Amino acid sequence: xxxxxxxxxxxxxxxxxxxxxxxxxxxxxxxxxxxxxxxxxxxxxxxxxxxxxxxxxxxxxxxxxxxxxxxxxxxxxxxxxxxxxxxxxxxxxxxxxxxxxxxxxxxxxxxxxxxxxxxxxxxxxxxxxxxxxxxxxxxxxxxxxxxxxxxxxxxxxxxxxxxxxxxxxxxxxxxxxxxxxxxxxxxxxxxxxxxxxxxxxxxxxxxxxxxxxxxxxxxxxxxxxxxxxxxxxxxxxxxxxxxxxxxxxxxxxxxxxxxxxxxxxxxxxxxxxxxxxxxxxxxxxxxxxxxxxxxxxxxxxxxxxxxxxxxxxxxxxxxxxxxxxxxxxxxxxxxxxxxxxxxxxxxxxxxxxxxxxxxxxxxxxxxxxxxxxxxxxxxxxxxxxxxxxxxxxxxxxxxxxxxxxxxxxxxxxxxxxxxxxxxxxxxxxxxxxxxxxxxxxxxxxxxxxxxxxxxxxxxxxxxxxxxxxxxxxxxxxxxxxxxxxxxxxxxxxxxxxxxxxxxxxxxxxxxxxxxxxxxxxxxxxxxxxxxxxxxxxxxxxxxxxxxxxxxxxxxxxxxxxxxxxxxxxxxxxxxxxxxxxxxxxxxxxxxxxxxxxxxxxxxxxxxxxxxxxxxxxxxxxxxxxxxxxxxxxxxxxxxxxxxxxxxxxxxxxxxxxxxxxxxxxxxxxxxxxxxxxxxxxxxxxxxxxxxxxxxxxxxxxxxxxxxxxxxx
Numbered sequence: 001x002x003x004x005x006x007x008x009x010x011x012x013x014x015x016x017x018x019x020x021x022x023x024x025x026x027x028x029x030x031x032x033x034x035x036x037x038x039x040x041x042x043x044x045x046x047x048x049x050x051x052x053x054x055x056x057x058x059x060x061x062x063x064x065x066x067x068x069x070x071x072x073x074x075x076x077x078x079x080x081x082x083x084x085x086x087x088x089x090x091x092x093x094x095x096x097x098x099x100x101x102x103x104x105x106x107x108x109x110x111x112x113x114x115x116x117x118x119x120x121x122x123x124x125x126x127x128x129x130x131x132x133x134x135x136x137x138x139x140x141x142x143x144x145x146x147x148x149x150x151x152x153x154x155x156x157x158x159x160x161x162x163x164x165x166x167x168x169x170x171x172x173x174x175x176x177x178x179x180x181x182x183x184x185x186x187x188x189x190x191x192x193x194x195x196x197x198x199x200x201x202x203x204x205x206x207x208x209x210x211x212x213x214x215x216x217x218x219x220x221x222x223x224x225x226x227x228x229x230x231x232x233x234x235x236x237x238x239x240x241x242x243x244x245x246x247x248x249x250x251x252x253x254x255x256x257x258x259x260x261x262x263x264x265x266x267x268x269x270x271x272x273x274x275x276x277x278x279x280x281x282x283x284x285x286x287x288x289x290x291x292x293x294x295x296x297x298x299x300x301x302x303x304x305x306x307x308x309x310x311x312x313x314x315x316x317x318x319x320x321x322x323x324x325x326x327x328x329x330x331x332x333x334x335x336x337x338x339x340x341x342x343x344x345x346x347x348x349x350x351x352x353x354x355x356x357x358x359x360x361x362x363x364x365x366x367x368x369x370x371x372x373x374x375x376x377x378x379x380x381x382x383x384x385x386x387x388x389x390x391x392x393x394x395x396x397x398x399x400x401x402x403x404x405x406x407x408x409x410x411x412x413x414x415x416x417x418x419x420x421x422x423x424x425x426x427x428x429x430x431x432x433x434x435x436x437x438x439x440x441x442x443x444x445x446x447x448x449x450x451x452x453x454x455x456x457x458x459x460x461x462x463x464x465x466x467x468x469x470x471x472x473x474x475x476x477x478x479x480x481x482x483x484x485x486x487x488x489x490x491x492x493x494x495x496x497x498x499x500x501x502x503x504x505x506x507x508x509x510x511x512x513x514x515x516x517x518x519x520x521x522x523x524x525x526x527x528x529x530x531x532x533x534x535x536x537x538x539x540x541x542x543x544x545x546x547x548x549x550x551x552x553x554x555x556x557x558x559x560x561x562x563x564x565x566x567x568x569x570x571x572x573x574x575x576x577x578x579x580x581x582x583x584x585x586x587x588x589x590x591x592x593x594x595x596x597x598x599x600x601x602x603x604x605x606x607x608x609x610x611x612x613x614x615x616x617x618x619x620x621x622x623x624x625x626x627x628x629x630x631x632x633x634x635x636x637x638x639x640x641x642x643x644x645x646x647x648x649x650x651x652x653x654x655x656x657x658x659x660x661x662x663x664x665x666x667x668x669x670x671x672x673x674x675x676x677x678x679x680x681x682x683x684x685x686x687x688x689x690x691x692x693x694x695x696x697x698x699x700x701x702x703x704x705x706x707x708x709x710x711x712x
Contacts, residue, residue: 003133010136011036015043030123034060037120037128040135041067045146061117071149072142074131140425151181199439270699277696280689296681327406339434340441 008025011018016039028036034052041048041064048067052060068074119127135142155174162168226232360379614632622630625643630636 003129007129007132007136016040028123030121033123033128034120037064037132040132040139044135044139044142045071047150057121061120064120065113065117067146068131071146071153072135073145074134148185152178199435202439273692273696273699277692280685280692293678339438343438343441 004022004025008020008022010016011020011025018036031052038048038050038052038060042050045067048063050060050063055063116127118124155171157167157171162171229235614634622636628639630639
């Protein structure tokens with residue numbers, strides 16, 4: 001049921017957008033299911049853009065099977081699925097049977113092409129549904145595989161044609177071009193995988209610029225502090241050389257640890273091989289077959305215990321881990337508003353930390369302080385310790401929150417099974433979209449801050465202008481008071497405003513009246529023009545309506561008469577057709593009866609002739625094994641009866657001998673089987689011991705490439 005949910009969800013998404021429901025998908029006919037498969041194959045490879053109604057079902061099935069098995073390698077997926085199902089039924093891996101030589105099942109035996117073709121054409125859900133789910137899940141990889149198959153599929157050429165030098169040369173060029181295409185494609189994919197999105201590059205550049213500014217400030221502060229020190233340049237060169245040597249020492253120490261690890265692994269491997277060689281030699285020198293068998297039985301018991309106890313426990317642990325990861329993946333993703341809020345809080349904290357660092361750096365920038373360097377190192381160590389402590393507390397809180405959310409989401413998991421979870425390519429698309437929106441948010445936030453700064457400047461300018469205007473107005477009012485015309489400027493300003501408003505109103509009224517009169521004249525003109533233009537058409541329309549009524553009445557009358565006559569002819573034709581079918585059936589029955597009776601008559605004639613020949617004594621002519629000539633069936637059957645009686649007596653004698661010697665023969669056969677098994681096991685052990693000894697001798701002769709370090 002889960003696979004059907006997945007198939008319907010993927011088919012409802014672009015580029016398919018089929019708008020299916022579970023019921024509608026379940027009610028699809030075999031042909032409609034085949035169309036869905038063809039649509040999916042066409043989406044993977046454009047070379048399969050064929051209409052199913054334009055080709056035969058056989059051609060459709062062959063085309064799809066060739067594409068699935070030869071190009072997409074779907075046969076390997078079927079083998080793995082069958083192997084997993086058989087492993088689940090048997091309770092142990094199939095590889096154990098291959099190693100023990102008792103493998104009784106081959107996955108290839110269960111892949112019947114004819115059965116697969118019939119299931120594909122008849123819409124078998126056991127074949128169609130897994131195939132759809134697999135192609136929908138692996139669509140990007142399969143698209144790439146189909147694209148590569150166009151250029152990398154091997155061209156089958158008969159062996160005898162390679163004798164032609166020209167064909168051989170062209171085939172070699174074809175192979176060289178294929179290899180070149182592989183290298184170019186690998187390079188292209190590697191370049192695509194190494195590309196970084198512009199948003200991430202921009203974010204990294206901003207972060208590096210901030211780090212660069214901080215480092216420049218630190219370097220400038222240190223340079224200011226140490227500029228007055230004697231022999232500053234020489235000390236700077238010595239410090240740089242010391243730093244280079246320390247880096248080189250760290251590299252050498254890392255390399256030495258790697259070489260020691262390799263040497264330790266080689267020694268462990270050598271010790272294991274020596275121990276195994278000694279065991280094989282001891283086993284080869286043992287003459288007691290019973291002890292060897294007991295040891296083999298112990299190994300078999302240990303392997304059985306591991307397969308029945310340890311492996312199921314490991315599988316259960318892996319399954320539990322898988323379930324936990326699935327629950328984490330099914331948790332809802334935070335919204336964009338939450339991400340913006342968190343990023344704003346993070347930036348605010350970074351600014352606060354930067355301000356505090358600047359204050360602390362200003363306090364510690366005293367050039368006369370001899371303990372400044374040690375105090376700075378102590379502060380760095382304390383800061384790192386605080387960061388680790390804070391991170392530990394944060395992780396602990398996050399763990400508690402995650403545990404609580406996991407417990408709460410576990411109860412809601414049943415209701416979320418039918419909802420899709422973003423995975424793989426969908427999750428990456430969503431992450432890229434979130435990054436793009438984050439970058440857009442930062443850009444718009446920066447623009448908003450710039451606009452706010454500009455608004456602040458304009459507001460300040462407006463306030464200054466208002467202050468200046470108030471000063472000028474105050475001076476003007478003082479002058480008016482002195483001259484005895486107080487309020488003249490305000491009255492004049494009001495009069496100007498009123499006159500300006502009156503002029504605007506008059507202009508608007510004049511324009512409005514002119515526009516209204518012009519519109520009325522245009523409407524009247526258009527009405528007159530349309531009336532004059534439509535007058536002859538209206539006259540023709542009236543005459544056509546009258547003609548249409550007459551023709552329609554005549555049509556209905558004749559159609560009624562036609563329907564009546566056609567109904568009579570159809571009933572008579574169906575009656576005659578039924579009589580014709582009955583007569584054909586009777587004729588076929590009579591013809592079949594005639595042939596049947598003729599065959600019976602021929603058989604009876606043959607029997608009569610055989611009876612007459614038997615009476616005359618020359619119906620057959622055969623020679624018995626004893627040289628006796630047989631001319632009648634009676635003599636033949638009597639001879640066969642005598643032979644059967646003789647064989648019966650011989651078989652009874654043989655049965656008697658078998659019953660008497662059965663127990664002893666059975667014991668003897670069991671002894672021979674055990675002996676054969678022991679000898680075969682001993683031969684295998686001898687071969688393995690010789691191979692291991694040869695391998696050890698070759699390993700001891702080779703020189704080990706171990707890094708040697710001097711005592712100084």
